[in-house]
Amino acid sequence: MSDVSTMTGFFPMTELVLRPNRAVIPAGTELWRVHRTEYGPGEFNPRLADIHFEGGRFEGTVLDRYHSLYLAESPLTALAESVLRSRPWEPAHSEQRIPYAVVRERSLSVLRTRCELTLASLVTGRDLAAVCRDATLLDDESNYAWTRRWSSEIRAQAPDVMGLVWDSRRNRGERALVLFHDRLTDVDGGPLEVLPDRGIPDLASEEGMKQADEILDPLRAKISRPVRY
Numbered sequence: 001m002s003d004v005s006t007m008t009g010f011f012p013m014t015e016l017v018l019r020p021n022r023a024v025i026p027a028g029t030e031l032w033r034v035h036r037t038e039y040g041p042g043e044f045n046p047r048l049a050d051i052h053f054e055g056g057r058f059e060g061t062v063l064d065r066y067h068s069l070y071l072a073e074s075p076l077t078a079l080a081e082s083v084l085r086s087r088p089w090e091p092a093h094s095e096q097r098i099p100y101a102v103v104r105e106r107s108l109s110v111l112r113t114r115c116e117l118t119l120a121s122l123v124t125g126r127d128l129a130a131v132c133r134d135a136t137l138l139d140d141e142s143n144y145a146w147t148r149r150w151s152s153e154i155r156a157q158a159p160d161v162m163g164l165v166w167d168s169r170r171n172r173g174e175r176a177l178v179l180f181h182d183r184l185t186d187v188d189g190g191p192l193e194v195l196p197d198r199g200i201p202d203l204a205s206e207e208g209m210k211q212a213d214e215i216l217d218p219l220r221a222k223i224s225r226p227v228r229y
Contacts, residue, residue, distance in 0.1 A: 016132045018157045020120035023165050025177075029113045030195070031071040034082035034106055037202065041109035042192040044069045044181040049148055057147045058164055058178045064152040067181035069192075073174045075108060075199075075215050080170040082106070084221055085141070096221040103203040103212065103223055110199050111192040115184075119177060120154050122166040138166050155180065162191075171219065 025031075033041065044067035049055020060066035072078035083103060087096040121127040128134055131154055137147055151164065163179040184191045202208045209223045216222065 023121040025117040032078035041194045058151040077171045077174040108200040119165040120161040
C-alpha cells in the first residue's frame with residue numbers, strides 16, 4: 001500500500017486492501033442536522049479532532065485535514081445521535097432524561113442535497129467487512145481515535161467517496177452520515193440547500209424543548225427543564 005500512502009499523504013497507512021461498498025444519496029434528498037447555533041445550518045464544522053483523544057467519531061485530524069458535517073435521515077435520528085449518548089433510563093419516569101445543558105445553543109435544521117452524494121456504506125455486516133472492520137467500528141465509543149483513523153484509511157483508498165453512512169446506534173433502522181468538505185468543493189452553492197422554517201432554531205427555548213420532546217417521544221426520551229431560581 002505504499003503507493004496509496006505516497007499519493008494521499010495520509011500517515012500511517014494500513015496494509016489491508018479496503019473495498020468499500022458505495023451508497024448513493026440522490027439530489028433533492030431531505031436530511032436533518034443538530035448543530036451549534038453559531039454555525040449556519042449548512043456550514044461544515046471546521047474543528048479538527050485530537051489524534052488520540054478529543055473529537056467526534058469521524059472528524060478530520062491534523063493528519064487528514066477535512067471538515068465534517070453530520071446528518072441523519074429524520075429529525076428523530078438527528079436528535080437521537082446528538083443528545084441520547086449514554087443517557088440512562090430513569091426508573092421514576094421509565095424515560096431517558098436529557099440534561100438541559102446538552103441542548104443549549106443548539107438548533108435542529110433540515111437541508112436538501114443539491115447534488116448526488118456517493119458515500120462509503122458501513123450499514124451492514126458485509127459493508128463493514130468490505131473495509132476490514134466489524135460492528136465495533138460503530139458500537140465502541142471508547143476509542144474514537146481509532147474510528148477517525150479508519151475514516152482516513154477509507155478516504156485514502158476510495159478517493160471518490162464524499163462521506164460515510166451507517167446504521168444509527170441510537171435509532172436502529174435509520175441511517176446517519178457524515179460528509180467530507182474537501183470532496184464537495186466543486187458543487188456550486190455548496191452541497192446542501194437550507195430549508196427555512198422547517199426545523200427548531202433554538203432547542204433550549206420552551207417551544208423548542210416542547211417540539212423536541214414530541215419528536216423524541218417514540219424513543220421515550222425527554223429534555224429536563226432548567227431549574228428556575
